[in-house]
Amino acid sequence: MTILELNERSRTVFRHIVETFMQTGEPVGSRTLSKMSELDLSAASIRNVMADLADLGLLYSPHTSAGRIPTQQGLRLFVDGILELGNLTEQERLDIKARCAVEGRTMEEMLTEASTMLSGLSNCASLVIAPKTDTAIKQIEFVRLGIDRALVIIVSANGMVENRAIELPPELSDSALREASNYLTAKLSGRTLQTARQEIQYELDNHQAQIDKLTQDLIAHDIASWGGSETLIVRGHANLLQNVQALEDLEKIRELFDTLELKKERLKLLELTEKGRGVKIFIGSENNLFSLSGTSMIISPYQNSQEQVIGAIGVIGPTRLNYARIVPMVDYTAKVIGKLLD
Numbered sequence: 001m002t003i004l005e006l007n008e009r010s011r012t013v014f015r016h017i018v019e020t021f022m023q024t025g026e027p028v029g030s031r032t033l034s035k036m037s038e039l040d041l042s043a044a045s046i047r048n049v050m051a052d053l054a055d056l057g058l059l060y061s062p063h064t065s066a067g068r069i070p071t072q073q074g075l076r077l078f079v080d081g082i083l084e085l086g087n088l089t090e091q092e093r094l095d096i097k098a099r100c101a102v103e104g105r106t107m108e109e110m111l112t113e114a115s116t117m118l119s120g121l122s123n124c125a126s127l128v129i130a131p132k133t134d135t136a137i138k139q140i141e142f143v144r145l146g147i148d149r150a151l152v153i154i155v156s157a158n159g160m161v162e163n164r165a166i167e168l169p170p171e172l173s174d175s176a177l178r179e180a181s182n183y184l185t186a187k188l189s190g191r192t193l194q195t196a197r198q199e200i201q202y203e204l205d206n207h208q209a210q211i212d213k214l215t216q217d218l219i220a221h222d223i224a225s226w227g228g229s230e231t232l233i234v235r236g237h238a239n240l241l242q243n244v245q246a247l248e249d250l251e252k253i254r255e256l257f258d259t260l261e262l263k264k265e266r267l268k269l270l271e272l273t274e275k276g277r278g279v280k281i282f283i284g285s286e287n288n289l290f291s292l293s294g295t296s297m298i299i300s301p302y303q304n305s306q307e308q309v310i311g312a313i314g315v316i317g318p319t320r321l322n323y324a325r326i327v328p329m330v331d332y333t334a335k336v337i338g339k340l341l342d
Contacts, residue, residue, distance in 0.1 A: 001056065001077070002077075002080075002081060003077055003078075003080070003081025003082055004081070009041070009049060010049055010052065010053060011082070012038070012039060013033065013039065013041070013046060013049045013050065013053070014053055014058060014059075014070075014074070014077075014078070014082075015078070015082050016028075016033055016036060016038075016039065017033070017050070017053075017059065017068060017069075017070065018070050018074065018075070018078045018082070020032065020033075021069050021070060021320055022320045022321070022322065022323075025318070025320055026067065027061065027062060027063075027067025027068055027069050028067055028068060028069065029067040029068075030043040030044075030046040030047045030050060031043055033046045034046055050068050053068075053074075054068065057071055057073050057074070058070060058071060058073060058074035058077060059071060059074055072283055072284040072285065072286070072319070075283050075284075075296075075319055076283055076286070079281055079283070079323055083323055083324055084324060085323075085324055085327050085328055086324045086325050086328060087328060088328050088329065088332055092329075093332060096117065096329075096332060096333055096336055097336055099113055099114070099117045100113060100114050100117070100333070100336050100337060100340060101336070101340055107130070107341065108130065108161060108231070108233075110337075110340060111128045111130050111233055111311075111313075111337070112128075112233050112235070114128060114313060114333055114336075114337055115127065115128045115233045115234070115235040115313065116235045116236075117333075118235075118313065118315055118329065118330065118333060119235040119236030119239060119315075120236070121329060122239075122315045122317065122321070122322070122325075122326050122329065123236075123239050123317075124236060124239050124240060124315045124316060124317030124318075124321060124326070125234060125235070125236040125237055125239055125240040125315070125316040125317065126234070126235050126236055126313070126314065126315050126316070127232065127233065127234045127235075127260065127299075127313070127314055127315075127316065128232075128233040128311065128312070128313045128314075129231070129232060129269065129270055129311045129312045129313075130231035130232075130233060130311050135156045135157055135192060136156065136157040136190050136191055136192055137154060137155070137156055137157065137188040137189065137190075137191065137192065137193060138155045138156060138157045138189065138190075139153075139154075139155040139185050139189070140152065140153070140154050140155075140181055140184040140185050140188060141153045141155075141181045141185075142177040142178075142180055142181050143177075144168075144174060144177060145165065147168075147170050148167055148168050148169070148170050149165055149166070149167060149168060150165070150166055150168050150177060151163055151164070151165055151166075152164050152165075152166055154193075157190070162231065168218065169214060169217070169218070171214065172214050172215075172218060173214075176212065176214050176215045176218070177218075179211050179212070179215045180211070180215045180218055180219055183209065183211050183215070183219070184200075184219065187199070187200055200219065201220070204216050204219060204220045232260060234257065234260065237257065239317075240253055240295070240316060240317065240318075241253055252294065253295070256295065256316075269299070269312065270301070270309070270311070270312055272287070273299055273300065273301040273309065273312045274301060274309045277301060277309070278300065278331070279298060279299070279300040279327050279330055279331045279334075280297075280298070280299050280300070281296065281297070281298050281323065281327070282296060282297045282299070283296045283319055284296065284319055294318075294319065295316055295317060295318060295319065296316070296317060296318070296319045296321060297314050297315065297316045297317075298314055298315050298321075298323065298326050298327055298330050299312050299313065299314025299315075299330065300312065300313060300314065300330050300331050300333075300334035301334065302334040302335070302337045302338040302341070303338045304338065304341060310341070311337075312334075313330065313333055313334050313337060314330055315329075315330055
């Protein structure tokens, strides 16, 4: 249904219930609403309207009290039909620009600062999906983590650092790891992995690389998967956890963050932000990613100078978060990031 299908009295009562709930997080009762001069309705009249709104699936009572809170459907109706977005002040815009655009920062540092800033301003968790990095590479290094595992550290020319764990043959020596680091750094320095991959593969296939067999096998096995993936930056986990009372809910929030770490889920999220561009609002189970945690997300893609979506930035919070304030904040930050990355 649309908000226009409600009569004026129902719209007014509904708006006050949602706005009061967003401020307090508590069920809203008819006595509370009857004290609002704007309504000019008796508690009995308000109760009748609330009952009608509940029958429409827009409100429900979380326990035996007479208070009501909006359902997910109700929140969506409010966001789409009633919500009035606030405007950032000129000072807020200047502050966001200043926090993001500090000279000498790497791209990862700038995106991390943007995520930290959004978390602080919204008092929620924030996340940034950093762009795929097909930029020139400065250095590759292998660091052994154990007998059969190593960390690959890929440093891009623009300062982005990507770390990923790989499996090693148990017989591979530390000298072979150093040899692989030196060989790849020499081949890739100043070039992208994409442009150099074919040449490296040719050398390996034709035994032209001056490295031993085990080192060749290591490089050949993993080079196809190195680089070019999205990086997830999350800040403010504690903001999302601080009001959680039940252990069960705490576990759901933790599961959400674990899920976000999965590359396939980040890709899905990025694809969702690309549809229609602009800020997207996902409330509760509207998106499978958030269905269990009972949270909402406001997220916006950011684009490069060719207007290609290269990443996204957003805020994760309770379904009663301050949409009117956070939507323009996320939108403006995404635009600032897009300009800074040109």
